Amino acid sequence: MAKGKFYVVWKGRKPGIYKEWSICKKMVDGFDGAAFKSFPSLGEAERAFSTGQGSKSTVTPKKTDIITPSISVDAACSGNPGVMEYQGVDTHTKEVLFHKKYSLGTNNIGEFLALVHGLAFLKKNNSDLPIYSDSVNALKWIKNKTCKTTLVRNKETAELFETIGRAEDWLKNNTWKNPLIKWETESWGEIPADFGRK
Numbered sequence: 215m216a217k218g219k220f221y222v223v224w225k226g227r228k229p230g231i232y233k234e235w236s237i238c239k240k241m242v243d244g245f246d247g248a249a250f251k252s253f254p255s256l257g258e259a260e261r262a263f264s265t266g267q268g269s270k271s272t273v274t275p276k277k278t279d280i281i282t283p284s285i286s287v288d289a290a291c292s293g294n295p296g297v298m299e300y301q302g303v304d305t306h307t308k309e310v311l312f313h314k315k316y317s318l319g320t321n322n323i324g325e326f327l328a329l330v331h332g333l334a335f336l337k338k339n340n341s342d343l344p345i346y347s348d349s350v351n352a353l354k355w356i357k358n359k360t361c362k363t364t365l366v367r368n369k370e371t372a373e374l375f376e377t378i379g380r381a382e383d384w385l386k387n388n389t390w391k392n393p394l395i396k397w398e399t400e401s402w403g404e405i406p407a408d409f410g411r412k
Contacts, residue, residue, distance in 0.1 A: 219281075220259035224266065225249040231259045235281055235344065236393035252279050280402060281395070282306040286346040287332050288407035289324025295365055298374075300328035302335065303407045305346060311335060316377075318370045323378065325352035326361050328407075330381040333390050341392075348397040348405045356394060359385040 221238035223229050226245050232238040235252075242248035253259040282305055289300040298319030302311045312331055316324075329352050332345045347353055355361050361378045365371060397405040404410075 220253050220256050221250060222253060222259050222263045223248075223250045224263070229263075231256070231263055235395070236391075239393060239395065280305065280346075281344050281393075284344040284346060284395075285311060285332055285336070286397065286405050286407040287325070287328035288348065288405050288409065289321050289328055290409035291319065291321040291324060295320050298324045299409070300324040300331070301407055301409075302328060302332045302345075305406050308406050316374050319374050320363060320365055322349065322351045322355075323361060323363050323365065323374065325349035326355045326363075327377060327381055329353070329356050329394065330384060333388075333392060334384055336392055337388065337390060342390075344393040344395050346395050346397040346405060346407075348399050350396065353394055353396060356385065 219233075219235070221232040221235060223232065223238055223241045226238075226241035226248050228241055230241075232241070238250060242250050251262070253262060284305040285302050286305045287300065287302045289298065291298045295318055297315070297317060298321070299313065299315040301313040303309060304311060312335055314327070314331070325347060326349075329345060329347055329349075333356075336343055336345070351362075360382060363378070365374075367375050399405065
């Protein structure tokens with residue numbers, strides 16, 4: 215989490231001021247008409263909360279709301295299914311932290327494996343940094359600890375399914391504190407891990 219950030223929730227599950235994005239996110243995620251904003255100091259946050267500044271409408275996430283340091287993950291597929299790859303990068307510098315490629319897969323599988331790889335990578339480095347993903351499906355699969363793919367299991371996909379099995383096992387046997395955050399493409403542009411093939 216960026217130092218000195220305070221998150222005001224005017225409309226959410228429990229309005230208030232939060233020091234951690236992960237807690238603020240729980241208050242506003244999926245809440246209809248949520249209104250929230252980050253502030254650089256507690257004083258500004260308290261003033262904004264008490265005056266109701268920003269409470270009239272949903273606050274559109276701004277680039278300044280992006281937490282750094284953090285990592286971002288994304289996947290790309292040539293055809294769906296097709297040659298699939300994923301990567302994790304430093305959100306700020308775009309330095310590639312990990313990258314994998316498979317001869318046959320789907321974009322959703324790539325997004326799922328990228329998140330698991332990111333969690334394992336950060337756990338190995340004793341880091342609780344947030345991870346950004348632009349995939350609603352992959353974030354849901356991580357929450358359920360299951361890859362809900364419809365890809366056919368055969369000789370061509372055997373290696374990939376073996377990796378999926380290991381990823382699911384990792385999720386079931388590990389805990390993590392890393393916030394998993396939906397990347398707001400409409401407000402922020404393409405995720406830094408994007409392969410740039412659209």
